[in-house]
Amino acid sequence: MTAHDPDDLEALRAKSDVLGLDALLSAEERAVRDRVRAFVDTEIRPYIAGWFDRGHFPAELAPAFGELGVLGMNLEGYGCPGRTAVEYGLAALELEAGDSGLRTFVSVQGSLAMGSIHRWGSEEQKQEWLPRMARGEVIGSFGLTEPTAGSDPSSMKTYAERDGDDWILTGEKRWIGLASIAQVTVVWAQTREGVRGFVVPTDSPGYEAVVLEPKGSMRASVQCELRFDGIRLPSSAVLPGAVGLRGPFSALNEARYGIVWGALGAARDSYEAALRYALARDQFDRPIAGFQLTQQKLVDMLLELQKGALLALHLGRMKDAGTLRPEQISLGKLNNVREAIAIAREARTILGGNGVLLEHSPIRHAANLESVRTYEGTDEVHTLILGQHITGMGAFR
Template sequence: MIEQTLETAGSGLEAVFSVDAILPEDARDWQLRAREFARRRIAPTIEEDFEAQHFRRELIEEIGAAGFLGMHISGYGCAGASATAYGAVCLEFEAIDSGWRTFVSVQGSLAMTAIAKFGSEEQKQRWLPEMAAGRAVGCFALTEPSGGSDPGAMRTVAQRTADGWVITGAKRWIGLATVADIAVVWAQTDDGVRGFLVPTDTPGFTATAITGKHAMRASIQCDITLDDVQVASDALLPGAVGLRGPFSCLNEARYGIVWGVMGAARSCLSAAIDRARSRVVFGEPIGAYQLTQAKLADMLVEYEKGVLLARHLGAQKDAGTLSHAQISVGKLNNVREAIAIAGTARSILGGDGVTSEFPVMRHMANLEAVRTYEGTDEIHALIVGRALTGLSAFA
């Protein structure tokens, strides 16, 4: 009787490791608000939306009203929350679906951050309050069809005119572009790479949603063509010169991914634990077998390590000491381990794991997309390698 009690008491993921317990109070408050919102407003329809490739635009203003958009920015209607709090919000959104954490990231970490860091006061006043409230949507047009890992080879160009600029080129895999009101477009100029705020209703700007995706189906990624798009002089982001501008925004997004993918991992691990308790094979729940328990233990160890790494990077970011290399360590490790956790969870679920009865296969597909964007595994490995050796292996 005592042995039976010890076997069953306090079982489950929360009994072994809880994210909530390692967060400072402000971050925990934000996390719980995000968890409640995501479970109440996104989770009930996410499988259906994934299947139908449907993005619920009507949720944008609700997400803004809750304070989640650009929440790490201070002023201009933004919450001014800590980096750790923002990370915890990313975790809770991605626990439901990577596409919705991607939305928060594209709007806040990319488009809004570009304006907040590099925009004029007029640009900030015009766009940031509207974007924070979800009344305006932004996109971040950096990646091009010829390849995303080498922005230095950018082919999109902006040429000066008597009263502004003319932008010509193409972009690919641009989140939110078909629903965006404003695009942060990066282009080559005589002064190097510069950023421009381009209203999406400007003649010559065309966004087309990419179809046929097997991942990120509940969100929007697009092709953009810029056919002699004319903008005024005040469209230029005055504070961004060269690739350091877009790279600094990418690092904000990469930081959110470090946290977010652990939400997807948690969802997969929880599904596997529940299944291990309820699925009976050869007269016993499969969770009673040693192989299944070993799988669950390995998944938990990597999940816990990933969350602790995210928490450490959050503390560094809040202290102003987070380096580019450390962000790459987080993105490389946590995405890789989240994918491994999802795969092991799928094996525990057996054949049913490929169905929409469980979230695991959807998370697996989404995580493969997350692995590619904001820097592939290979790019982040080279960033870490450069930091370790002082030698650049980039071509």
């Protein structure tokens, strides 16, 4: 039998879809996927190794993301695209096949910042911010995590105190995506009423964003430490619909759902890089794809990719039906990110020494996925969410 052509990527993808999962998608869902895939191929893939190497986030692409229709993708109204959860998931997968950092931009902008304003904001806040954010004219960030409050947001120390009709915001946040290039940040703070959300323009006096670097992961992205030195905010800055941790947790669940799909993109790209390399690389007078150990590695990767895709699609269908529960999202995030890391690492081994060069994607995906594994809930947090669900006993404290 003749070996498959390593340059015929579409044929390799068809062969790798052993379960025929493409047939489970509608024509419109495939069209959305293909449109985002083409964008990644032309606007991200040729440049991403250099961006990662230099630690550069291409903020200039924000309007192009808006035109593509992936910012606030599954939100309705206010200039948002209003696509389905499955369509958003497919877009997240294709974006992360380019790079986790670029998919993270879409998640922070759409699921976290825009999602919070859309769900909990006033009509005035929605009209002011959402249309411009959907177009990529305004970049948003989401301030929840703190230096001493990562997995336990209930212990946050950032505080907002009433002062007449205004609020005074003081505190720190850490690992806040996009904060140094954003025009607006949704900040969560303790108040006498409980945790509240605030829409904070980043040019407010007392707002400071410090980029966290150097990093070995998510280098084509921006993460910051935020400092709030007595920022004075009007009462109109408060998200009126959110009191307590329900507000930020609702946004986190939206972001976690996107990760279920996105991690598969990094894994698929790693697998495809390894498969194409194995078909083209000769050792001992034959392509290494013809050796049993290489085939075992490729098959093990494919098994988890196909299972992960079924899981993501099932969760997406439930989300569109309005039946998806938080513990189900935790199951998807825990499984798909964990398996994606294993796939990226195994793919790197097939590339041998060449696999540490950034011209090949698996080493970059493996590094990025360590961040994806940590944010929006660590493995341990999602394990305990599932543990509490199946036993009825909380084990967080």
